[in-house]
Amino acid sequence: MxxxxxxxxxxxLLQRLSAVYIVAFLLALVFAWGGESxxxxxxxxxxxHPLVNVGLxxxxxxxxxxxxxxxxxxxxxxxxxxxxxxLVLIGIGLALAGLAIWSLRIVLLVGG
Amino acid sequence: MNHSTDRPVFLNLLRIRQSAMALLSIFxxxxxxxxxxxxPALVYLLGLSLxxxxxxxxxxxxxxxxxxxxxxxLLGWALAHHMLAGIRFMLLDVDVGITRAAARNxxxxxxxxxxxxxxxxxxxxxxxxxxx
Numbered sequence: 001m002x003x004x005x006x007x008x009x010x011x012x013l014l015q016r017l018s019a020v021y022i023v024a025f026l027l028a029l030v031f032a033w034g035g036e037s038x039x040x041x042x043x044x045x046x047x048x049h050p051l052v053n054v055g056l057x058x059x060x061x062x063x064x065x066x067x068x069x070x071x072x073x074x075x076x077x078x079x080x081x082x083x084x085x086x087l088v089l090i091g092i093g094l095a096l097a098g099l100a101i102w103s104l105r106i107v108l109l110v111g112g
Numbered sequence: 113m114n115h116s117t118d119r120p121v122f123l124n125l126l127r128i129r130q131s132a133m134a135l136l137s138i139f140x141x142x143x144x145x146x147x148x149x150x151x152p153a154l155v156y157l158l159g160l161s162l163x164x165x166x167x168x169x170x171x172x173x174x175x176x177x178x179x180x181x182x183x184x185x186l187l188g189w190a191l192a193h194h195m196l197a198g199i200r201f202m203l204l205d206v207d208v209g210i211t212r213a214a215a216r217n218x219x220x221x222x223x224x225x226x227x228x229x230x231x232x233x234x235x236x237x238x239x240x241x242x243x244x
Contacts (some may be wrong), residue, residue: 016205019198026195038180040161040168047162067151099151106159 143190
């Protein structure tokens with residue numbers, strides 16, 4: 001299968017791989033947290049830990065990729081006029097890319 | 113052209129009795145859209161909570177507001193439904209529960225667990241916050 005022909009398969013696979021990582025990370029998060037209220041210093045130190053820091057950035061990338069594939073599927077189903085469809089997709093793509101940079105910057109600045 | 117008038121000439125989705133699978137699927141979309149719309153606010157709160165002690169206190173404070181708690185309640189349902197429906201879709205991908213009867217039962221299970229999460233969050237999370 002050519003790279004272009006496999007575009008749909010790639011999105012399908014990306015959606016599932018990112019979903020598995022997202023669920024695994026959320027479960028690990030709940031497990032590590034344990035439901036108690038956490039003071040600021042503990043929270044920040046936890047996010048600064050290299051393993052959490054990198055894991056959190058991977059989580060954000062997985063989440064935003066997942067959001068992109070999902071939002072694109074929804075737009076392709078309901079927005080039929082081609083020009084409007086591309087306009088909406090560009091808007092969503094820019095918003096998600098912006099969120100990616102913003103959120104990664106937040107986590108990177110804590111990790112130092 | 114002569115069409116009899118009692119025959120539907122267009123599909124009104126609200127007038128068709130939807131199957132459990134169809135409901136599960138449309139709620140999968142709605143929950144996904146809800147969570148995507150919440151992303152900017154969530155990233156803002158992440159940044160605020162990690163900035164300094166004051167920012168952290170401010171973020172905790174913002175999340176105590178009844179409206180914020182109501183949004184979190186909806187997001188709690190959205191996450192539960194989206195995750196369970198997603199796990200169901202992936203099991204169907206590998207032919208687990210692929211028969212019509214099994215797929216219908218699992219669709220009901222996901223819908224009902226989602227509803228149970230929504231009701232529990234309302235009773236044990238949102239209401240106590242508003243009443244206190």
